[in-house]
Amino acid sequence: MVIAEKPSVARDLAKVLGATKKTKNYIEGDKVIITWALGHLLGLKMPEDYNKDWAEWNMNTLPMIPKRVGIKPLPKTRPQLKAISQLANRKDVSEAIIATDAGREGELVARWILQYVKFKKPVKRLWISSQTDKAIKQGFKQLRPSKEYDNLYYSAVARAEADWLVGLNVTRALTVKYKDSLSAGRVQTPTLAMVRQQEEVIEKFKPETYFTLDAEYDGVVGHLELKNPRQFKKREDLETLVTSFDGKSLVVDDIKVKEKTEHAPLPYDLTEIQREANQRYQFSAKKTLSIIQRLYEIHKVVTYPRTDSKHLTTDMKSTMKERLIAVTQMSPELVKRLVKDGAVVKQQNVFQNAKVTDHHGLIPTEQSARLEKLDNDEMKIYRMIVERFLGLFLPPYKVSVETISTKVEQSIFIFKQQRVLEMGWRQSENVAKQSVVFKKRMAIKAIYKINKQLTTPPNPLSEGTLLGKMEKHNLGTPATRAEIIEKLISSDLIERQTHRLVVTAKGKQLLQLVNPSLVTPELTQKWELSLEKIANGQLKHQSFIKDIEKETTRLVKEIKMSEEKYVDHSLTNKTCPDCGSQLKEKNTRDGKIYVCSSETCHYKRRKDPKISNKRCPQCKKKMMILENKNGAYFKCGGCQYTEKMQKGSKGKKKISKHEEKKLIKKYNQTEEMESPLALALKAAMKEE
Template identity: 30%
Template sequence: MRLFLCEKPSQAKDIAKVLGANRRGEGCWQGSDVCVTWCIGHLLETAPPDSYDARYKRWVLDDLPIIPDTWKMLVKPKTASQFKVVKRLLGEARELVIATDADREGEMIARELVEHCRYRGPVQRLWLSALDDASIRKALGRLLPGQDTFNLYHSALGRSRADWLIGMNMSRLFTLLGRQSGYQGVLPVGRVQTPTLRLVVDRDRSIAQFVPVPFWAIEVQLGHAGQSFTAQWRAPEATCDEQGRCLQEGLAQAAAAAMQAAGVAHVSKVVTERVREAAPLPFDLGTLQELCSKKLGLGAQETLDIAQALYETHKLITYPRSDCGYLPLSQHSEAGAILAALQRADAGLAPLQPYLDATRRSRAWNDSNVTAHHGIIPTAAASDPARLAAKHKAVYTLIRARYLAQFLPHHEYDRTQADFDCAGHALRAVGKQIVEPGWRRALPEALTPGKGREPVPAQILPALRQGQGCTVEKVQLKDLWTQPPKPLTEGDLIKAMKNVAKLVDDPLLKQKLKDTTGIGTEATRASIIQGLLDRGYLSKQGKALAATPAAFGLIDAVPRAIADPGTTAIWEQALDMVQSGEMTLEAFVTRQSAWMTKLVQRCAGLRMVISGPPQGPAGKSPPWKKKRAASKAKGTTSGKTDKPTTPRQRRKKAVG
């Protein structure tokens, strides 16, 4: 019997259908000399410390570090019945085809069973990127030798054991230290979750410690040939901060009065350039989570769950847990069929028909940039999105739009920059005139105008030439404050995890984090954030994330290496060596064990303090909040608003 081992029941059903294994058995699908079974994720788990020694049931500092001599795997109780099925079938199989998800974790799910059940027969690997019939048939025609992906398993196993060493030892250590300081909760520590938590703690501290600075801006409404447009005052560099904001109120007041009195501004320079924007790449999971957080208000885990349903249940998209937005050249030949299927399924795409070109090859088609998975795109198994639940439809529509954009022209516009002299003061106006909408025609707001929030159109400048005079219609002096950083949302945190290389100074580690797309993986980032919320390290206030007192206490106490994203880069370098065969699994785990021993010895005598987020001296409100409150009490404007709240401001606003 040829046995196919899948990751999930739905995946097994799709593959079984193509193989003709239509007879339902116990925990499997059966056909003529073929059987398809599934794992339901990990059927095995790394044994807890008390499986090695009963004394580890109690958490005691003197027992740390806990480092197994021989690693044990236990059958998960919840899925024990399916494990028995898989074990029996492995015993009966003459050949095994691993058909779990095509990534490091999927390889481990299958291989740990193969090893635990002592299967010794031949192994092949089915590498799938989509679950529609055509993609499955294509992958079945090019099975990989099992040996080609075996080191992927050892790399995953090394990561799993290293995570166990940190999680079990550091979590026990800091929980016990926390208890000594009076904190009674558990303080979990992890290789990825702790650096992720630090990102939120650091952001919250930067907000709390922020000190606002007042600045002044002038907006001038000009008129020419019956058309009004807006120009911005450009203050002398010597009076501005590094972002070009004027810090001298007297100068701004004098400039506003002078320009109003002059009544005319003369064009000193006009430059127009044609700008061509290429279509954005198809989504990787992280980018999809960022955009869904921003546009749809979805959490990272919710976005992943929806994408997984679109992949597994509806068969509408390719594998969603991808870290890559590029597409293989071989996939381009399927573009015509996919585009035709999308248009048949949704009459709302009819306006795009004249502009779509299936032969167009955007920058997305690049074999050298494709990793284990390509960008998330629609499949040819398209159906009307109107049949989907509202959130599923919204996510699918975004994914579809990014794919359609690859077959539309560049977005082109003319950008005009006009400089003016008004009573010796410099003004600048910028205008944008769209020449070719291009790929922006595929965006949801373009296909359904009037629905949802549409971007505010850029202003169009009148025809201007050097030396012309424009009427000064209105001068508005704005009294503003610099703004504190914004709290992180889940989408922001996903982006920060991907781009964490910016926080690392070492050039080699910085590059490694870029190569591995930061900390965590596309498949795990959402669950890491959710775990921090569930464990009470983070709280949500609307969309915004906030660190709790336990988070501040933990980040202040843990060794820098644990909370430093650079440590993940070092680990990934070593795991790459395991995957390539340059380092053995045993050598990697030995190094991790030695490092863990040193950390425990260094931290065992620490004193922890669990306190709340910083609020200025003696627990008072942050300085920027005081200034904002004082401004409010005086009736003056602070922040981004430019609404006049005092007679002085009303007079300044009314200068025009």
């Protein structure tokens, strides 16, 4: 019995293993059954599962620390779990093979399933970094005993239990004490604090005007050397200095030439490509991960995405030529030239076994991409991965840097110019123009220019720069950082504003209320390093959890004793028509809504009218959907035309052919299982 992470992967494995008999919950062959999880099928038990008193959010029940942590089925996926249990108990099933994602969470998905179904037979592990047929065949030839990955599993369990203990207890304590939904956690809170710290630096920043002096000779600009670059606050001081140079030449005092060699960058790890995609295309971390996941899983053209390594193992040297040929269509002339020259990897530093963790750097597979199947976003990310890969076969970039020190009176001007010796991997860059010739003791007549400068504040954190800070402080893993940012946004603690992240009023308040040790990254960084030690067999997961339990008790006690006050900034001046309480403004996926602040009242309404796809028959603008006591109706914001909504018309507007194709593509790519909607759409397309 092979357990894959999702149906699409199970189908790929079945094709290679020759299993053809398809059922709702598994695919069977002569000697193998391939079944699947749907992400997680099980989760940690909730407080009320341990103690009925814990069902109520009450400060007296905190901290909640179970004597023994347990797991339970997730309601929506219970049928699949039941099917796996039945398969596991079949007499003809002699062993299980874990074929979930090769990482910490993938290990947890399968181990919890096997634990829940009480599987006592031998278990092996499939560990592959790409989903091509070749990689799958090779992987099944090299199956390892699952015991070799026990420490990875213990690390995953420790992470889940730590998040449960800290997250649930601190969140409940804050929510109960301040009577508002306040979400905190061991990783998300210090991440929130990083965004806020940058904002505070910007808010305290005071711009400062200063002046600089340049000297220009034959198109080359030299800068006045100063110990303090912002030394001159008044223009007059520099004007006086320039006047003292009248009739005098700049004399070349010293010339230094230094050759610089820059090797091609290593392949991407997940965090770096997320940062760069955010900078180039403003993609969120979550979106970038989702795109790479499709390139890996559906198109099979890149290796495993959730990697924190940029290096490759030495045994991959033999695969490099095949991978190079596979990307020919992305850069035909260059690839043909590289293959002709023997497909030699010039960036030999990339092969370092000791620097490869669970997975190697992100590179193309040996399978050629069908470019017509890639959408625009997939093409952008695939091109980024391919360009990095091609750089490994190209020589280093070499440049000669000439530093010319010149003097007039007691003032020194430094000129710099560089000449490219070899373009190397920077193939697309323009070659620098011919250098100006400088000689020692040469006297030159320069043109002086005074520049007015203004200090600028640091930039707010974008998603890319935040990912960099999280990586630096070891907050989360490459696989979890995107979801941490998304959780902060969905909890209304952070907002996306164009290319930057902004802490909300609620987020600012939370940082004042939450424990100081959770605000700084040091404690969380220490925990993350402990999880790494567990994965490497250097620390027992039980001792880590005992430390977390002590810390949880301390954190809850701090919140109980706190005298901080809370002001709910989401409260508006509007009153609830049902009970008269104040209405709160809340962000949802469908826009902003008003909800009643009373715990016993369930009134809610949209803040802004919903815009429909229905066009006004008079001015052709999209119409709003409004409601009154007589029901829903359409209204045009332009010409004020109104029209009563026919029963059922709200959700039954006929979609266009383009929208139909778009929906089919979406459901084919993102659904864990092929949904009834996707099947219905496909059937409708065939009929037409």
